[in-house]
Amino acid sequence: MDQLLEILNPHFLLRNALYAGLLVGLVCPQVGIFFVLRRMVLLGIALPQVSNAGVAFAFLLHTLGWHIFAHTETETATALSGSIVFTLAVIFTLAILERRRGGFTENRIGFTYALAWAASILFVAWNPYGQAEVFSMLKGQIVAVPNLYLLFMLVIYGTIFIFLIGFHRNFVVVSYDADMATTLGKNIVLWDILLYLIIGIVISFGVMTVGPLVIFGFLLIPPMAARMVTRGIPLFCIVSSVIGITASFTGFYLSYRFDLPTGSTNVALLCAIFVFLYMAKIIARLFKR
Secondary structure, eight states: OHHHHHHHSTTOTTHHHHHHHHHHHHHHHHHHHHHHHTTOHHHHHHHHHHHHHHHHHHHHHHHTTOOSOOSTTHHHHHHHHHHHHHHHHHHHHHHHHHHHTOSOHHHHHHHHHHHHHHHHHHHHHTOGGGHHHHHHHHHTOOOOOOHHHHHHHHHHHHHHHHHHHHTHHHHHHHHHOHHHHHHTTOOHHHHHHHHHHHHHHHHHHHHHHHOHHHHHHHHHHHHHHHHHHOOSHHHHHHHHHHHHHHHHHHHHHHHHHHTOOHHHHHHHHHHHHHHHHHHHHHHHHHHHO
């Protein structure tokens, strides 16, 4: 209980990490529901790894002396730039190939994941300076989040969350049934581009904050769990974010209480919630018979 009260104190030393985790828990599931609706779960695995490769590449450029921002935050800004460029380039390339309907989607995504994973390791291997940073991100050990970065993240994630809520119906219709969206006069290309931009930005910021493994967990597991126990899109969206926020806060508390890696604890907790809801659904079905 003492640790819980300590975490809730506004002057808590690691409060920025807690707030950043709650933002991820709120917003990422709202983006992840479109992966579930479009049956593109594998893409939710590949894109965080692509973003990670962008970060590793940015650190490599920084070590080689290719600086973009001459400031104390130059490493973070450069890494974020690499993450966004890599993620958006890959997601739009995959979207174009998907529209041409050439080959199999799973093959392309599997190839992308393998390439991104290999590239990340090579970029890190060539850059001894970046090894500690990338390894920290892989573990999802969010501890030090600067005030400026948290504010920036709050503005970006807050804007995206409001945008998703405001145009929720359009995103859902285009994702759920493209033919019906066309019949209703929706510009599918426009809404797809906007959604891809949102996905790219959310993943880039998320990977910079909690790492690729954790961002994958918060993108997909809350919507998959909520999908099992809800009916109707509005309730599906609300429950997804509730699961994300609950796992983020509880995981942070458990990691602080027992000195565990925060990211791994969050993902393990998300998996436990998924299994619990799955078992509850099976038991509920047995009682109905």
